[in-house]
Amino acid sequence: MTATKTQKKSTKVNSFVVQKYIFIAVLLLIPIVNWALFWLTVNISSIGLAFQDQRTGVFTWRNFKDFWDIISKQDGELYIALINTFKYFFIGLFITTPLSLIVAYFIYKKIAWHRFFLIVFYLPCIISGLVMVKVYTEFLLPNGPLSQLFNLSIPPEGMFARSTSATPAIIVYTIWTGIGGGNMLLFIGAMSRVPIEVLESAKLEGCGPFREIVSIIAPLIWPTISTMIILSFTGIFGASGPILLFGTDGKFKTMTLSFWIFKQVYGIGEFGGSGSYNLVSATGLCFTLVGVPIILLTHWLVEKVPSVEY
């Protein structure tokens, strides 16, 4: 009788374990298939394409040679693209992100109208880039609103049809729309988890806003900052403004690496272009190989900074 009971119990336990594995398999089936198909296959295929001839499909180093020819040409399309990509990346990292941190600090410290500012500064995140870019370009028309309000002398051909002003104008746009948004919210979230007693005692010691940000808040929210830094470096070669929406088509020295890739791929469609996947894959492979040590080094450096437990 006892043996039967034990057997029954054991069967029940086994069935529960089997159910557990079935359940896990059901939950993970779609993500695993999706990853295998749209990440693993795509990336393996991309590496394969980098070594294939565009027309015949046979093995070749030609794509890498073509890549080198394009990128080593001073003032060539890809050379400009790379320089601009770095501009967007470093400005994002050293100007936009610190500004987001400062804005987040004042909102966290309940500056007057902080709720209003929180919503308004988040607007660029919820409004389509198409709308923002359209209005921004209108504002910078030769006799547009900004010219009328501040008596600016904008060249007759506009800011976006001149090599000297097009990229700086797009960079200003990325800063203007990038200060608020997701980073600001994440910083405020991180600050709100800082123990209030720490900040109160610092304040009683006479700590001012600058010292509070640099010496107390930044070290305490370092895990959030470091994650952002690592993620920024992950996208280092994808840094860009919305070049497509500005309609410069990469001309006037506005090309970026991600837009160059977009043009090559999108080009095969009805809008014309090269559609040269093999060159794109070879280019991507080279930049990925450069990017991996950069991200590992960044990770190592970020880990060197001791994080504070609280």
Added chain:
Amino acid sequence: MQTTVSLKKKVKENSALYRRGGAEIVVFAIAFIIFIAYAVSLLAPFYYLIINSFQSKNAYFTNLGEGGNAFQIPKVWHPENFLIALQGMSLMDSVGREIYLPEMIFNSVWYTIFSAGGGVIISAFSGYALAKYDFIGKNTIYAVIIFTLTVPIVGSSGAAFKLMSDINIYNSPLFLITALCGYGTNFLVLYGFFKNLSWSFAEAVFIDGGGHFTAFFKVMLPQTQSAMLTLFIMAAIGSWNDYSTPLLYMPDFPTLASGLYRIQTSFTRNGNVPAFFAGLIISVIPVVVVFSCCSGTIMENFTVGGLKG
């Protein structure tokens, strides 16, 4: 519990932290002025867009001419610009069929619901399995996800484009299966959420004779409602505004964002910029309405650490 939370909030609000004096007042006053200027710079474009969407073609160009005033309130309002946008804005698909704005709105709706909803739900699946169960390969799967998120892959879009064509999901609503990925940032947030959720809720279900599916769908998943709603709204806003993905992979199913991008040059060539502005406002209204209704939830979840992950 609720009393404790509100008490803590009250203590925080009355904290010495928010009392200012001396130099701090000056710093905050300067910051306030800068904030006002920045807020005006973000709001002025919408004022400009709205008033000009009601202008006539001629008034729009006159206001942008020598001695004009671009912020001029319309002398005669032209609400018909919105009708022109809805009935006159169109683009042609690959078989020569005209696609008008209402169809783009419809495309935007299903594109947004499936890509944002699918992504969040599948992330909840993978997040729960990895956070709450021990099984062979669990650590490998987690490591692969972190690797996928951090490795700086560049230029695989050519191969992706080729794959979409090869498996016949290019230019088809089936393309949305790519959104069912449970290994993005949504995964990280929900993984963290489930990790902090007590397992005793599930155990109570097992004691009552329920299985793993019951525990997940009836007890554990509903507890993530607030986080999932926030993630869904954020993803939905992103999908609604996404112009490049539909442009690249679903050209015959233009959404409002990708369609308006394609239309803008041809439509504004004959000078009908106010009607184009009306189209832009139509595209913005749903996002603004959703955000206005849910901004409390979004801000609360982000700014009080609900989405710390």
